[in-house]
Amino acid sequence: MSDLVIDDVSMRFDLPDGGSVQALKNVSLTLKQGEIMSVLGPSGCGKTTLLNILAGFLAPTEGKVVLGDKRVKGPGAERGMVFQQGALFEWMSVRENVGFGPAMKGMPKGEKREIVDHLLGVVGLAQFKEKAVYELSGGMQQRVALARCLANEPEVILMDEPLGALDALTREKMQGLVLKLWKETGKTVILITHSVEEALLLGERLLVMAPRPGRIHREYRLPFADAGVGQDLREVKKMPEFGQRREEILSMIWEMEEEIMGGAAQ
Amino acid sequence: MTALIIADLWGELVAVLSTLFFALPYIAGYIGIILLTLLIWTGIKKVLRPASDYRSLKTVTFGDESTVVSNSVASVVSVVLIFVLWASFTGSSLLPGFLHAPGPFVGTGTFTYTVTTPDGRSDDAEVTVLVYPRDDEAPAPEVPPGDGFAKNDSIAIAEYRSDLLRVDQNDEIGRDEEAVVTHIDGKEIAPGETVRVDFGTVALSGRGTPNIRPSAGLQMEPIWLPSPEAVWSRLTEIATTGYRNSTLVEHLGYSLFRVIVGFTLGAMVGIPLGYAMGLSDWFRGWFDPIVEFMRPVPPLALIPLVIIWAGIGEVGKIILLFLAALWIMAIGARSGVSGVKISKVHAAYSLGASKWQVLRHVIIPNSLPEIFTAARVAMGVCWGTVVAAELVAAEKGAGMMIMVASKFQSTDIVIMGIILIGIIGFGIDMLMRAAERFLVPWKGRG
Numbered sequence: 001m002s003d004l005v006i007d008d009v010s011m012r013f014d015l016p017d018g019g020s021v022q023a024l025k026n027v028s029l030t031l032k033q034g035e036i037m038s039v040l041g042p043s044g045c046g047k048t049t050l051l052n053i054l055a056g057f058l059a060p061t062e063g064k065v066v067l068g069d070k071r072v073k074g075p076g077a078e079r080g081m082v083f084q085q086g087a088l089f090e091w092m093s094v095r096e097n098v099g100f101g102p103a104m105k106g107m108p109k110g111e112k113r114e115i116v117d118h119l120l121g122v123v124g125l126a127q128f129k130e131k132a133v134y135e136l137s138g139g140m141q142q143r144v145a146l147a148r149c150l151a152n153e154p155e156v157i158l159m160d161e162p163l164g165a166l167d168a169l170t171r172e173k174m175q176g177l178v179l180k181l182w183k184e185t186g187k188t189v190i191l192i193t194h195s196v197e198e199a200l201l202l203g204e205r206l207l208v209m210a211p212r213p214g215r216i217h218r219e220y221r222l223p224f225a226d227a228g229v230g231q232d233l234r235e236v237k238k239m240p241e242f243g244q245r246r247e248e249i250l251s252m253i254w255e256m257e258e259e260i261m262g263g264a265a266q
Numbered sequence: 267m268t269a270l271i272i273a274d275l276w277g278e279l280v281a282v283l284s285t286l287f288f289a290l291p292y293i294a295g296y297i298g299i300i301l302l303t304l305l306i307w308t309g310i311k312k313v314l315r316p317a318s319d320y321r322s323l324k325t326v327t328f329g330d331e332s333t334v335v336s337n338s339v340a341s342v343v344s345v346v347l348i349f350v351l352w353a354s355f356t357g358s359s360l361l362p363g364f365l366h367a368p369g370p371f372v373g374t375g376t377f378t379y380t381v382t383t384p385d386g387r388s389d390d391a392e393v394t395v396l397v398y399p400r401d402d403e404a405p406a407p408e409v410p411p412g413d414g415f416a417k418n419d420s421i422a423i424a425e426y427r428s429d430l431l432r433v434d435q436n437d438e439i440g441r442d443e444e445a446v447v448t449h450i451d452g453k454e455i456a457p458g459e460t461v462r463v464d465f466g467t468v469a470l471s472g473r474g475t476p477n478i479r480p481s482a483g484l485q486m487e488p489i490w491l492p493s494p495e496a497v498w499s500r501l502t503e504i505a506t507t508g509y510r511n512s513t514l515v516e517h518l519g520y521s522l523f524r525v526i527v528g529f530t531l532g533a534m535v536g537i538p539l540g541y542a543m544g545l546s547d548w549f550r551g552w553f554d555p556i557v558e559f560m561r562p563v564p565p566l567a568l569i570p571l572v573i574i575w576a577g578i579g580e581v582g583k584i585i586l587l588f589l590a591a592l593w594i595m596a597i598g599a600r601s602g603v604s605g606v607k608i609s610k611v612h613a614a615y616s617l618g619a620s621k622w623q624v625l626r627h628v629i630i631p632n633s634l635p636e637i638f639t640a641a642r643v644a645m646g647v648c649w650g651t652v653v654a655a656e657l658v659a660a661e662k663g664a665g666m667m668i669m670v671a672s673k674f675q676s677t678d679i680v681i682m683g684i685i686l687i688g689i690i691g692f693g694i695d696m697l698m699r700a701a702e703r704f705l706v707p708w709k710g711r712g
Contacts, residue, residue, distance in 0.1 A: 057612055080616055091632070104627075
C-alpha cells in the first residue's frame with residue numbers, strides 16, 4: 001500500500017521587498033493508491049506549488065508529504081512528472097526519451113528496449129521510434145512525455161497541465177488516453193488543469209483550491225472518470241449531472257476570480 | 267584646452283564629411299547600377315519564366331520577411347561587377363579595351379610657350395612632350411631649335427608622372443635676364459596658375475618654370491591598385507617560390523596553427539569556466555567581474571602587453587588568441603547553462619537522474635547550440651586577432667606577409683593577402699556552420 005499522504009503542509013516564503021507570501025496553508029489530503037485526482041483553482045491558488053512540493057522540487061515550510069512509508073525530501077523516480085510542453089529532450093530520439101529513466105538506472109539494453117517498444121505501442125507511436133522529438137506534433141510529444149514517465153514505473157504520476165497547449169480535438173483524444181493509462185496501470189495520478197471539463201472528466205476526485213492563502217476550498221468525488229474509461233468522452237459530457245457539476249464549479253471559480261479582481265481594484 | 271580639442275575634432279569631422287561629399291556621385295552611380303540591373307532582371311524574368319509559385323501570389327511583399335530571400339542572380343552580378351570595375355580601372359587585359367576606363371596619356375604631345383623680356387620683346391617656341399609607358403623608357407626626342415630667341419624644347423616623361431622643364435635653358439634670353447613665360451598655347455598664365463593643353467595640363471611654378479602634367483586618365487596605377495591578373499600571377503609566384511623565406515602555405519599555415527591552438531586552449535578553459543559560472547552562484551560571483559571586465563577589452567589592445575610579457579614568438583600570440591577565445595567561450599557556456607528550461611532539469615531528476623547524469627545528459631547537450639554559436643564568434647575574433655598580431659610582429663604569417671609587402675609597396679601582395687585572409691575567414695565560418703548542423707541538429711527546436 002503506497003498511499004500519498006499530504007500532512008498539514010504550509011508554504012511561506014519571504015519576498016525581496018520585505019513582505020512574505022503564504023502560498024499554501026494547512027493542506028491535508030490522502031490519496032489512496034490508484035486514485036486519480038484533478039486539481040482546479042484560480043491562478044495564485046498554489047496548485048503548482050503543491051505539485052512541486054509533491055514532486056520534491058520545493059520543501060514545505062511546515063508539514064510533510066509521505067508516500068508509502070517514505071517521506072518526500074527531493075525529486076525521486078517513484079514520483080514521475082509530466083509537464084506542459086517542451087520538457088522532452090530534443091537532443092534525443094523518441095526512443096531515447098522514453099528510455100531515459102531506465103537508462104539512468106543502468107537497466108540492461110534488451111530489457112530497456114522491451115519496455116520502450118511496449119510503451120510506444122501503448123501510446124500509439126510505434127512507428128515514430130527513431131524520429132527526433134521536434135519532428136512530432138504537440139499531441140505526439142505529449143504522448144512521448146506520458147510514455148517516458150510510465151517507462152520509469154513510478155507509483156505516482158504528477159501532471160502539470162499536460163494537455164494545456166493542445167488543440168481541442170487532440171486534447172479530447174489525449175484525455176481518453178490518460179484515462180485508459182490510469183485504469184490499465186493502476187497508478188495514482190494527480191492532474192493540474194485550468195479546464196473545468198477536463199477536471200471533471202479525469203478526476204475521480206476533484207480538488208478546488210482557493211487563493212490567498214492557497215488552501216483546499218472544496219473536494220468532490222465524481223463518477224465521470226470511471227464512466228469515461230473505454231467510452232466516448234462526449235457521451236460522458238452529455239450526462240445531466242456533468243452539466244450541473246460544471247456550472248457549479250465554474251461559478252465557484254468565477255466568484256473567486258471576482259474576489260481577487262475586486263481586491264486588486266481597491 | 268578643451269576648446270582646442272573640440273576645434274580640432276570639428277576640423278577632422280569636416281574633412282571626413284567633405285570626403286564623403288565628394289564620394290556621393292560615385293555612391294549614387296553604384297546605386298544606379300544596382301537599380302538598373304534590378305530593372306533589367308525583372309524584365310528578363312517576366313519574359314523567361316513567369317513565376318507561378320506560392321510566393322509570387324503574395325500581394326504584400328514589402329515588410330514580409332519571408333518573401334525576402336537572397337537573390338542569387340543579384341549576388342553573382344554583384345561579384346562580377348566588382349571584378350569588372352577592378353579590371354576596368356586597372357586596364358586589365360582580362361577585359362576588352364572598350365570597357366577600360368580612360369587610361370593615362372601615352373605618346374607625343376606639343377604645346378607652345380611665349381616668353382616676354384623686360385624690354386617688351388616676346389617670342390614663341392614649341393615644347394615636344396613624349397610620354398612613354400612605364401616599362402619602356404625613351405629619351406627626349408630631338409627637335410629643331412626653330413627661330414627667334416626662344417628655342418624649341420623636348421622632354422620625355424613616364425606615364426602618370428609630371429615633370430618641370432626649364433624651357434629657358436636653351437633660349438638666348440633666359441630667366442637670368444628676367445625673361446618670363448607669359449602664355450602657354452596662347453593662353454595667358456602667371457606663376458601658380460594652370461592651363462589645359464591637349465594632352466594634359468601645364469602649370470607655372472612659383473619661379474616661372476612650366477610643370478608638365480600629362481593626363482593621368484581614370485585608371486589606377488599598379489602601385490595603388492594592381493590589375494587582377496597581376497595579383498593572380500603574384501599568387502602563383504608566391505605559392506611556388508614563397509615570400510620572405512616562407513612559402514604561401516607556410517605563412518597561412520602558421521596563422522591557422524596559431525588560431526587553432528589558441529582557440530582550442532581558450533575553449534578548453536572557457537567552457538568549464540562557463541559551466542562553473544552557470545551552475546554555482548559562488549563561481550558566478552567570483553568570475554563575473556573578471557569576465558565582464560575582460561569581455562569588452564578588444565584582444566588587439568592586449569598585444570603590447572603580451573609582447574612585453576611573452577615576446578613576439580609563438581607563445582605570445584597563442585596567449586593572445588587564448589585570451590581572445592576564453593571570454594567568448596566562457597560567456598557562451600554560461601548562457602548555455604542558464605538557458606536550460608527548468609522543466610527539462612526537473613523532468614530528468616524525477617526520472618531518477620543523479621546530478622552528474624543531469625549534467626551529462628541534459629545540461630551539456632542543452633548548452634551545445636550556444637557553445638557552437640560562441641565558437642563561431644570566437645573563431646572569427648581569433649582569425650582577426652592573429653592577423654592583427656602578425657601585423658605588429660611576426661616572422662611568418664598572413665598578417666606579416668601583407669605588412670612587409672606594404673613596406674615595399676608591393677600592393678599586389680597586399681591585395682592577394684587580404685583576399686586570402688577573407689577566403690580563409692569565410693571558410694572557417696562555413697566549416698563551423700556545417701559542424702553545427704551536423705552536431706547539434708536540434709538547435710532552436712527546443
